[in-house]
Amino acid sequence: MNSDKTPLQIRQMIRRGEHNANTSGLAQGFVQGNLAIMPQEWANDFLQFCQLNPKPCPIIGMSSTPGEFMLPDLGEDLDIRRDIPKYRIYEHGIMTQELNDVSDVWRDDLVTFVLGCSFSFEEALLADGLEIRNITEGVNVPMYRTNIECRPAGRFSGTTVVSMRPMKAADAIRAVQICTRFPSVHGAPLHLGDPSQIGITDINTPDFGDAVTINEGELPVFWACGVTPQVAIEQAKPPFCITHSPGHMIVTDLPNSRLAIL
Template identity: 85%
Template sequence: MDLNLTPREIRQQIRSGEFSTNTSGLAQGFVQGNLAIMPKEWANDFLLFCQQNPKPCPIVGMSREPGDFMLPDLGEDIDIRSDVPKYRIYENGELIRELNDVKEVWRDDLVTFVLGCSFSFEEALIADGLEVRNITEGVNVPMYRTNIACKPAGRFSGNTVVSMRPMKAADAIRAIQICTRFPSVHGAPLHLGDPAEIGISDINTPDFGDAVTIKPGELPVFWACGVTPQAAIEQAKPPFCITHSPGHMLVTDLPNSRLAIL
């Protein structure tokens, strides 16, 4: 895909089926979002779960009413049923299938949540001269399940999922300083160093996304990840739910600068 396309042009290509892969590195300067869509009778519990766990689940937008599939607060002509490259469908907490368009399964009682994504702060890291390995290697960011418990809320609970970017120690310190300015897209890292301390047994085998090269002298640096709600959904087992497929985000018209704390 042309990296100079506007967010709306990217969404149009996704909607038409021309683009269906991960969105890392696209729409420089604009917020990308994770997705969680569920019946309205589950939405209040999920909202509370997000409020109790703002690092992995920072809300950047919601549908205005149940059944709304347009998201005017996040951009022009966003149709949440077709403008994400790949969706996951869950029934009773089980992943049933993946789709490139969810119009056929859309319901009038569904509430949409869009959560901040680490792809937004990657731009700030690159602008400061730091390498982001998944972008350098042209792959999806590696993501891992951890033993870091989320605060339970209503029917939702579970452990945090993290994304990982390897860095030298000095670069990791700088990344912490930069990402602290972006609490709406996961903020500063949760952990750096030994993966086993947060329950990751094999750093070369991510639970989601793709493995990346960790060079000698580098530390794995872990950020809270917006795939965390998928783990909570698996545990809570709502009768029906739609999420994004990891790495396949909603590209919005919101500038990243709007989410930064100056």
């Protein structure tokens, strides 16, 4: 794992094709972001959707003009077309391909949204001595579709996707206290305990990411997840969209401390 690299070094490695795995645990101390890119005519509806659903869709950055792909406010030499390990392309709500570089499909009418990611608060949990099981096991965090409805906005609607980390009850309470300080990266958990109460039928079969071990005496703890926009895109069916592949984030130069409420 390249945890000792700077965000710029990690982005350069990704751009050169030297890292194409998930980004959990990389560039400790710096914000990672989820991605949603769509045509300008759809952008206002999506912006409103994010504003109405700040838990799963907290905006930490966006392009200033359509077609802009360098995002200097988020990082030095940050090229949103090439600096994520894996992208997903959606056409009319259907994922048609995954790519390591979207330069060849880039368009001048595209608007980029970067959303806060739970990987950012993982650092605060680890610093407090809490285990993050997906990091321990070296896999992508498990993510699930739920029955928690988002507030609709224009053409966008859908249900919330959550990420899950198993914890003992006392650790879960501490995690709530810690993550409440990070509203820009999903904040406190949405749910603790029985997965069926939020529409998850099989905790061992995540919809995105990888399953992790849940030990006896542990609770599954669920946070709102930035894959939620992908569910909204599936339902809204815009003609063209680009997202990150779940777990494969943009690593920014923003320090996590900037997003914390002290």
